[in-house]
Amino acid sequence: MTKVVLQGKGASKGVCKGTAIFGGAKRTALHVSKESLVVLVLKSLDREVYKLIEDNVVGVVAECGSVACHGAAILRELGIPCVVACSNALRAIPQGAEIEVNGLEGTVVLRKRRVHIVAAVDERVKPALQESKTSFEEALFVSSNKNTTPCFEVRRSKSVECYRPNRSYQLLRYDMLRHGWEESPRFLFGGPKCKLERSKNGVVLVHNAPRLDDICLLVLDNPDWVMAVARQREESISAWKSSLPTYYKKVNAKHRLQLLEATERLHDMYSGLLRYIYLTQFIADELVDKWMRLIEPLGKDCTEVVYALLTSEYVRRAVAAKIHPGRSTFWQVPSPDPQIWQGDSALRATIDGEETLLRHALNYSIRTGRSLIGAHCRYRLVVPLIYQMAEEHYYVSSSICSFINRAVDTASTVIFGQETRIEHRSKVFSFTWQEFRKALLGISNERRLLC
Numbered sequence: 001m002t003k004v005v006l007q008g009k010g011a012s013k014g015v016c017k018g019t020a021i022f023g024g025a026k027r028t029a030l031h032v033s034k035e036s037l038v039v040l041v042l043k044s045l046d047r048e049v050y051k052l053i054e055d056n057v058v059g060v061v062a063e064c065g066s067v068a069c070h071g072a073a074i075l076r077e078l079g080i081p082c083v084v085a086c087s088n089a090l091r092a093i094p095q096g097a098e099i100e101v102n103g104l105e106g107t108v109v110l111r112k113r114r115v116h117i118v119a120a121v122d123e124r125v126k127p128a129l130q131e132s133k134t135s136f137e138e139a140l141f142v143s144s145n146k147n148t149t150p151c152f153e154v155r156r157s158k159s160v161e162c163y164r165p166n167r168s169y170q171l172l173r174y175d176m177l178r179h180g181w182e183e184s185p186r187f188l189f190g191g192p193k194c195k196l197e198r199s200k201n202g203v204v205l206v207h208n209a210p211r212l213d214d215i216c217l218l219v220l221d222n223p224d225w226v227m228a229v230a231r232q233r234e235e236s237i238s239a240w241k242s243s244l245p246t247y248y249k250k251v252n253a254k255h256r257l258q259l260l261e262a263t264e265r266l267h268d269m270y271s272g273l274l275r276y277i278y279l280t281q282f283i284a285d286e287l288v289d290k291w292m293r294l295i296e297p298l299g300k301d302c303t304e305v306v307y308a309l310l311t312s313e314y315v316r317r318a319v320a321a322k323i324h325p326g327r328s329t330f331w332q333v334p335s336p337d338p339q340i341w342q343g344d345s346a347l348r349a350t351i352d353g354e355e356t357l358l359r360h361a362l363n364y365s366i367r368t369g370r371s372l373i374g375a376h377c378r379y380r381l382v383v384p385l386i387y388q389m390a391e392e393h394y395y396v397s398s399s400i401c402s403f404i405n406r407a408v409d410t411a412s413t414v415i416f417g418q419e420t421r422i423e424h425r426s427k428v429f430s431f432t433w434q435e436f437r438k439a440l441l442g443i444s445n446e447r448r449l450l451c
Contacts, residue, residue, distance in 0.1 A: 006093070007359060008086030009292070011045070011072040012108035016059040016081045017100045020110075039101055043083050044166065044340060046069040047326040047394075055080065061108050061236070068288035068387055070394055073312055077319045081346075092278055104300050105305075117249055125334050135447065154189040154214040163207040163282055168202030170331055170429040172408065172436055173401075176267050178275030185210045187275045188229070189218070215283050223381045226279070230385060234345065237396055240269045244340050244399060249428075250337040251407040253336065254414055260440050263407045266440050267433070269400050273393065284390035291379040294372065298360040305353040309384045312391035314343030328402040332357045333426045334400055335409035338402040341395035345388035354380075370446055408436070416438045 018037035037058045042049070045065030053074075060075055065084035075082045081103030093099060100109040164329060169177075176195075182193045189405045219226050250262035288310065295302045298375040305391050361373040372406060412425035431439065 004092070006061075006083075006086050006089060006105045006108040006110075008083040008089070008108065009067060010082075010102070010104045010303065010307075011065065011067045011083035011084045012060075012075040012080060013068075013104040013401065014079065014302055015100065015102050015104075016247045018100065020061075020095055020097045020099050022090065022095050022189045039099055039386060045069055045082070046072065047071055047324075047329075051325050053080070059103070060100075061086050061089050061093070061101060063087055066285040067292060067307075068310065068390065070315075070391070073315045073391060074309070074319060076307065077312075077315045078084075078166070078311070104304060113116070125307055135339055152393050154185070154191070154210045154218060156192075156194075157209045157211050160208040162203060163206070163376065165203055165205075167203055169198065170202065171198070171430050172429045172433065174198045174204065174333055175201070175433040176270060176404070177274055180271030183271070183276050184278045188278055189215075197333045210278055210285050212283055216279060216286055218264065219279070219283070219386065220378045223378070225383065226382050229276070229279060230345065230389060230411055233279075233389070234245060236272055238394065240272070240400070241340060241342075241396065244338075244403060247407075248338065251403050252410055254410060254443065256414060256440055259407055259411050259414065260437060263436075263440075264410070266400055266404045266407065268309035273397055273400065276389075277393065280386065280390040280393040284387050286319075287379070287383045287386060290378075291383050294375055294379065295357070295361070297364060297372075298357065300361055301353065302357040305351070305357045308353070310352050310382075310387050312388050313346075314341055314391050314395040317341065317343055318395065325398055328405055329354050331405040331408060331429055332403070332410055333409050333422050333428070335405040336402065338399075340399045341396060343392060345385065345392045347385055349418050380436070411436070411440050 016037070016039065018039040019043050021038050023040055023042040031071075036056060038054075039059040040049070040052055040057055041063065042052075042060065045060065047070040049060065049071040057080065059080060060071075060082040062071075062084045063086055067084065068151060068209075072082060072084065081101045083101055083103060086108060089108065093108070097110050101107075102109075133176065159291040164406045179197050182196055184194070185190060185191065186193045191211060191406050192208060194209045197205040197207065199205060229358070237420035242432050247262055247266065250258055251266075253259060253262075288306075291306060292303065297304065327339065328339070357376070358373060361376050364370075365374075408428055409425075413420070413427040414426050415428065428436065428439070
């Protein structure tokens with residue numbers, strides 16, 4: 001028997017051993033009892049992992065995913081070791097094999113009869129990947145060594161971007177999120193808006209998108225600006241969460257004008273939240289990955305410090321409540337009860353181990369002549385906050401969407417009739433926002449609607 005080591009990225013610390021089970025597989029067919037310790041092996045780690053966690057699940061391995069993704073946050077809160085970015089895991093790990101997962105070192109160990117070492121990144125492509133990282137890292141070190149004035153220039157991508165190729169958006173939801181998302185680059189950085197397009201499969205494509213590396217450098221160079229925007233955003237979120245309880249009755253009222261007014265106000269909240277999306281959802285993963293790569297030479301103890309800083313009150317409360325936070329992601333008829341998630345995005349004070357990390361960073365800087373300690377401190381100032389803001393975006397968005405889903409569900413009974421089959425009422429999700437408004441008002445003439 002030979003030991004096989006698969007290398008990925010640690011996303012939730014801890015060491016565990018268990019039987020490898022592919023996500024969604026029937027355990028009975030593999031003769032795995034409910035008492036057996038299980039390690040889930042997934043194609044991608046996302047928030048849906050919450051549905052797969054049972055009492056005997058002791059670890060998770062995923063081919064795709066990041067340290068900052070929602071699924072990793074849930075697993076850290078549950079204390080379940082996790083390794084992400086473990087390429088070829090589904091092919092290299094036989095289902096039913098006994099494996100060991102080290103969530104801090106990012107390794108998965110199994111035993112096979114043939115030697116078969118699998119790396120997370122093919123050695124042939126490592127030079128190319130390293131070259132792509134260099135431009136950002138050099139810019140970071142250079143800017144940290146210069147006393148430059150804040151620069152808010154964010155260039156635009158010349159290619160069409162697709163941040164979530166595996167996520168399909170219903171037409172109504174897409175049309176309701178489009179305005180806030182397109183406005184986000186102009187609202188945050190100035191200049192032109194981006195332009196969204198929905199593919200035939202419901203996937204969102206982005207034209208004239210801001211370059212994420214530029215945004216990352218922007219926030220690292222301008223922590224005071226980030227703090228100011230975060231405070232402004234927090235004031236809006238507090239107001240929205242305070243007002244949401246008043247909508248419990250409104251979204252259940254079978255009155256056309258009341259439903260329309262409630263949906264429009266909720267739509268405004270959703271658009272307002274999405275204006276900040278390029279400072280939360282789309283850069284949190286990037287910044288955490290870059291921070292991890294920066295401190296990797298300092299050792300696993302320093303990596304563990306960063307894990308401890310990636311916490312969220314929203315995740316903690318969601319796990320404690322044992323309610324799946326993604327249930328409002330895909331709107332449906334009948335709709336689940338509206339849910340208001342609570343939490344905050346407050347900065348954490350110094351934690352145990354940070355002094356050791358700084359000593360290692362200082363020694364590294366002296367040895368190499370590169371200001372790693374300065375670069376680390378810049379990440380430390382803003383990345384935990386942006387990570388928490390990204391989690392907050394997800395949970396506040398889920399809260400608002402749960403009310404919109406209920407309002408649309410109620411509206412479908414008004415538009416199609418209470419006794420109409422659910423399949424027919426679900427057609428309301430294939431409406432555009434304007435078509436939904438017209439149908440709810442009972443107006444068939446576009447000119448009358450505009451008047």
